[in-house]
Amino acid sequence: MDYISTRGKAAALDFEGVTLAGLASDGGLYVPRSWPKFTQAEIAAMAGLPYVDLAVRIMAPYVAGSLTEEELHGLCQAAYGRFSHKAVTPLAQLDETNWLLELFHGPTLAFKDVALQLLGHMFERFLNNRDTHLTIIGATSGDTGSAAIDAVAGREKVDIFMLHPDGRVSDVQRRQMTTVLAPNVHNIAIDGSFDDAQAMVKRMFGDPDFAGKFTLSAVNSINWARLMAQIVYYFAAALQLGAPHRPVAFSVPTGNFGDVFAGYVASRMGLPIARLVVATNVNDILHRALSAGDYSAGSVTATAAPSMDIQVSSNFERLLFDLEGRDGALTAARMQGFESSKAMQLTSQMRTGADGIFTSARVDPEEMGIAMRKAWDDAGQVLDPHTAIGLGAAHRLQEEGTLDRSIPCVTLATAHPSKFRDAVERATGLRPRLPARVGDLFEREERFDKLAGDYTTVRDYIAARAVPAKG
Numbered sequence: 506m507d508y509i510s511t512r513g514k515a516a517a518l519d520f521e522g523v524t525l526a527g528l529a530s531d532g533g534l535y536v537p538r539s540w541p542k543f544t545q546a547e548i549a550a551m552a553g554l555p556y557v558d559l560a561v562r563i564m565a566p567y568v569a570g571s572l573t574e575e576e577l578h579g580l581c582q583a584a585y586g587r588f589s590h591k592a593v594t595p596l597a598q599l600d601e602t603n604w605l606l607e608l609f610h611g612p613t614l615a616f617k618d619v620a621l622q623l624l625g626h627m628f629e630r631f632l633n634n635r636d637t638h639l640t641i642i643g644a645t646s647g648d649t650g651s652a653a654i655d656a657v658a659g660r661e662k663v664d665i666f667m668l669h670p671d672g673r674v675s676d677v678q679r680r681q682m683t684t685v686l687a688p689n690v691h692n693i694a695i696d697g698s699f700d701d702a703q704a705m706v707k708r709m710f711g712d713p714d715f716a717g718k719f720t721l722s723a724v725n726s727i728n729w730a731r732l733m734a735q736i737v738y739y740f741a742a743a744l745q746l747g748a749p750h751r752p753v754a755f756s757v758p759t760g761n762f763g764d765v766f767a768g769y770v771a772s773r774m775g776l777p778i779a780r781l782v783v784a785t786n787v788n789d790i791l792h793r794a795l796s797a798g799d800y801s802a803g804s805v806t807a808t809a810a811p812s813m814d815i816q817v818s819s820n821f822e823r824l825l826f827d828l829e830g831r832d833g834a835l836t837a838a839r840m841q842g843f844e845s846s847k848a849m850q851l852t853s854q855m856r857t858g859a860d861g862i863f864t865s866a867r868v869d870p871e872e873m874g875i876a877m878r879k880a881w882d883d884a885g886q887v888l889d890p891h892t893a894i895g896l897g898a899a900h901r902l903q904e905e906g907t908l909d910r911s912i913p914c915v916t917l918a919t920a921h922p923s924k925f926r927d928a929v930e931r932a933t934g935l936r937p938r939l940p941a942r943v944g945d946l947f948e949r950e951e952r953f954d955k956l957a958g959d960y961t962t963v964r965d966y967i968a969a970r971a972v973p974a975k976g
């Protein structure tokens with residue numbers, strides 16, 4: 506399998522190449538040259554497979570040429586062996602229509618672990634044969650940071666620099682990052698929003714004076730390997746609910762459009778997905794884009810679901826590229842226009858393509874609180890605020906008749922409620938306890954630096970500490 510850039514200019518790379526590169530050299534995002542497809546019979550034959558075996562089936566076509574199936578199996582076993590639930594991503598039933606897909610049983614209690622635990626092992630495997638030191642730079646609104654740090658802390662030949670918006674992540678999220686004291690982990694709190702941090706990371710990849718000195722890689726969902734690993738749980742959930750003989754809908758709390766794009770890829774691979782609900786909070790650029798064609802970024806509002814406080818959704822570029830006939834020059838021109846004006850109108854071709862599978866909804870704080878209370882009262886489930894936004898959207902669309910109640914709807918439970926104890930307590934009166942694996946979080950020492958949110962300060966800070974590329 507080889508991978509091409511959404512902006513058409515960067516050289517095609519194999520899986521190992523895109524995993525290590527993170528972002529394409531032309532500023533675009535890598536996508537497989539074509540989507541691997543499974544027949545309905547092949548999907549039916551996946552029913553009942555243990556998670557690791559299913560993961561190998563789904564991901565094998567994407568890693569072909571870089572990893573054997575046996576190697577992939579070993580990496581998946583190592584990654585998913587650290588999850589606290591045997592099923593890795595179990596389903597919980599809420600009522601006759603609605604289910605939760607629990608994606609928070611990994612070491613840092615959010616869905617990011619599903620991909621990042623695997624990515625940590627992949628980095629190690631690919632660096633084994635190279636005389637290279639990898640410098641990972643990432644931006645986080647709270648969950649990617651801790652999951653990536655857990656995945657690479659203490660590994661040889663890797664340093665990680667993680668930028669988070671100062672004061673805009675929960676105390677549990679911050680401590681999950683800043684209490685990891687391994688010498689290869691560098692936490693930076695910047696003045697600004699997640700969007701500011703993400704823009705700086707992308708700029709560093711395209712800055713020849715900086716990027717030329719280091720071997721840079723990414724752990725955000727701009728890295729294809731992240732999305733690839735997230736496709737698996739759409740198959741896992743749908744198979745349990747009767748796929749491929751019965752279609753399933755998914756409601757996905759969305760920020761950077763990575764998780765829901767993985768669902769889109771699952772449908773392109775042949776999984777019968779009835780609808781993908783793109784659920785946003787008040788930072789609703791994706792809802793405006795999908796419902797009215799208006800992809801224009803405002804400033805970011807801080808909310809009780811901080812991981813979704815995002816206005817520039819990186820992976821939307823992958824969707825636009827796919828919907829517009831995979832024309833790199835066209836996507837490059839559109840994205841450059843968006844980067845300068847912060848606005849883009851979706852074309853009718855894009856909107857028709859997106860309407861075929863996506864429905865969007867913006868969920869305000871009141872509706873989020875109602876979804877949390879209802880899940881507790883009706884099903885004894887404590888939801889985190891992000892999951893509540895996904896479920897709130899599903900409920901509203903079912904009530905309106907936009908989502909067919911006869912089709913099972915799976916809301917992605919993207920984080921454990923204890924990561925957002927204050928918000929959960931405000932909405933429900935319940936204060937979730939931290940699971941035992943992070944029980945001593947508030948006794949641990951913290952280490953991080955605070956920096957002004959300007960590009961040069963952050964770049965120079967990293968340049969002074971990163972290990973130059975070798976080989």
Ligand SMILES: Cc1ncc(COP(=O)(O)O)c(C=O)c1O
Binds near residue numbers: 615647761920
């Ligand atoms: C808990 C949680 N839910 C939802 C999201 C949104 O996911 P995505 O950015 O892939 O759209 C994030 C962060 O991205 C998150 O951390």
Ligand SMILES: N[C@@H](CCOP(=O)(O)O)C(=O)O
Binds near residue numbers: 644724
């Ligand atoms: N919510 C994310 C934001 C970054 O998203 P990513 O999936 O592109 O890494 C976070 O928790 O950091």
